[in-house]
Amino acid sequence: MCGGHGSSTGTGMAFSRVRKPDPRRAVLMLGFLLTFLFLLLHMFSHQCTITGGTTASSGRAERGLREPQLWGYGAARRSSRVLAEESVRRPAVEEDEAPVLPPPGMGVPRRLSPRFAGKVSPLGEGSKKLPQAIIIGVKKGGTRALLEFLRVHPDIRAVGAEPHFFDRNYDNGLDWYRELMPKTLEGQITMEKTPSYFVTREAPARISAMSRDTKLIVVVRDPVTRAISDYTQTLSKKPDIPSFESLTFKNRTTGLIDTSWSAIQIGIYAKHLDNWLQYFPMEQILFVSGERLISDPAGELGRVQDFLGLKRIITDKHFYFNQTKGFPCLKKAEGSSKPHCLGKTKGRTHPNIHPEVVQRLRDFYRPFNMKFYQMTGRFFGWDD
Numbered sequence: 001m002c003g004g005h006g007s008s009t010g011t012g013m014a015f016s017r018v019r020k021p022d023p024r025r026a027v028l029m030l031g032f033l034l035t036f037l038f039l040l041l042h043m044f045s046h047q048c049t050i051t052g053g054t055t056a057s058s059g060r061a062e063r064g065l066r067e068p069q070l071w072g073y074g075a076a077r078r079s080s081r082v083l084a085e086e087s088v089r090r091p092a093v094e095e096d097e098a099p100v101l102p103p104p105g106m107g108v109p110r111r112l113s114p115r116f117a118g119k120v121s122p123l124g125e126g127s128k129k130l131p132q133a134i135i136i137g138v139k140k141g142g143t144r145a146l147l148e149f150l151r152v153h154p155d156i157r158a159v160g161a162e163p164h165f166f167d168r169n170y171d172n173g174l175d176w177y178r179e180l181m182p183k184t185l186e187g188q189i190t191m192e193k194t195p196s197y198f199v200t201r202e203a204p205a206r207i208s209a210m211s212r213d214t215k216l217i218v219v220v221r222d223p224v225t226r227a228i229s230d231y232t233q234t235l236s237k238k239p240d241i242p243s244f245e246s247l248t249f250k251n252r253t254t255g256l257i258d259t260s261w262s263a264i265q266i267g268i269y270a271k272h273l274d275n276w277l278q279y280f281p282m283e284q285i286l287f288v289s290g291e292r293l294i295s296d297p298a299g300e301l302g303r304v305q306d307f308l309g310l311k312r313i314i315t316d317k318h319f320y321f322n323q324t325k326g327f328p329c330l331k332k333a334e335g336s337s338k339p340h341c342l343g344k345t346k347g348r349t350h351p352n353i354h355p356e357v358v359q360r361l362r363d364f365y366r367p368f369n370m371k372f373y374q375m376t377g378r379f380f381g382w383d384d
């Protein structure tokens with residue numbers, strides 16, 4: 001535009017006009033100035049749109065929608081802000097239900113949240129290792145109690161929250177998984193618990209690929225009580241769900257049980273165990289009675305310590321029965337001198353289920369339970 005104007009007027013002409021005050025030239029200059037200012041303003045407003053775009057994408061993340069992953073300091077700060085904001089909006093996270101995991105590729109923060117922190121030696125020595133023993137199930141069996149009790153042992157280090165690596169987070173890779181673990185010294189055992197592994201089809205192959213020597217622990221509980229406990233947990237979060245009775249039956253009149261309902265499905269232990277036996281020998285799996293873990297915690301803990309090849313350090317002396325809670329509690333929690341019972345999400349009051357429905361479920365589970373006793377060589381006494 002400028003060049004075009006110069007060539008049409010001619011250099012000499014232009015020069016002579018500079019000397020004379022020319023109102024047209026003044027208007028032109030003003031036009032230039034205004035165009036320049038306009039361009040400047042436009043660039044500035046474009047810059048603002050980009051910043052606004054970032055905010056919008058955070059909003060997307062907050063609403064749980066997918067957004068391209070941007071790693072680095074800004075992204076890390078943004079995701080921690082998102083988590084903080086979400087935790088304000090969400091009701092308190094229920095124990096064992098929604099562990100806050102670091103996103104893949106970002107590594108694990110040096111200071112882990114207490115939910116993830118295992119016991120760390122005061123000097124921070126040792127190294128992080130993949131777990132040599134895993135509590136793989138069952139949901140609502142008493143897995144949290146077992147892990148909390150085991151953590152009292154000086155030779156056990158366990159991650160607090162459920163990593164869900166072999167079901168939900170497998171794509172994050174073994175390095176990510178290892179990073180979640182607490183540091184251990186020579187001779188100490190690294191552990192984790194994720195009860196959903198027991199019913200995850202891919203879990204046995206995946207754990208075996210990590211190490212064929214992994215020791216597996218399953219806390220089992222009467223499948224009928226377990227189903228009611230599972231339902232009670234869901235009910236506590238979604239009070240509007242249908243009744244236990246209506247979810248149990250495909251057809252109430254014929255009494256046909258809906259085995260596709262996870263609360264029922266999980267309790268068919270023999271079927272799930274079959275899947276594990278394709279990859280692990282029976283000697284590598286220990287079954288803990290969820291009922292005896294309540295009535296005789298030291299006895300069950302003795303079996304677990306033997307299975308893990310550890311000295312029997314956790315004994316009767318470590319437990320007391322808390323009348324208010326109605327469950328055994330630790331006289332001294334790990335790393336503390338105070339008594340410790342599990343939180344209020346453990347040991348909930350179950351709704352009353354019609355005795356006829358309970359009986360129908362007992363009949364349904366009986367053959368599977370028999371098979372399970374046979375497979376494990378232990379009689380759990382659920383069918384008396």
Ligand SMILES: Nc1ncnc2c1ncn2[C@@H]1O[C@H](COP(=O)(O)OS(=O)(=O)O)[C@@H](OP(=O)(O)O)[C@H]1O
Nearest residue numbers: 096139140141142143144145229327328346347348
């Ligand atoms: N010592 C002690 N204190 C409190 N609760 C105990 C204890 N030992 C076993 N239990 C039983 O554990 C049941 C919860 O099982 P899980 O920890 O495996 O549940 S979860 O799958 O991790 O959500 C929980 O089930 P509900 O009673 O249905 O809440 C308890 O019955």
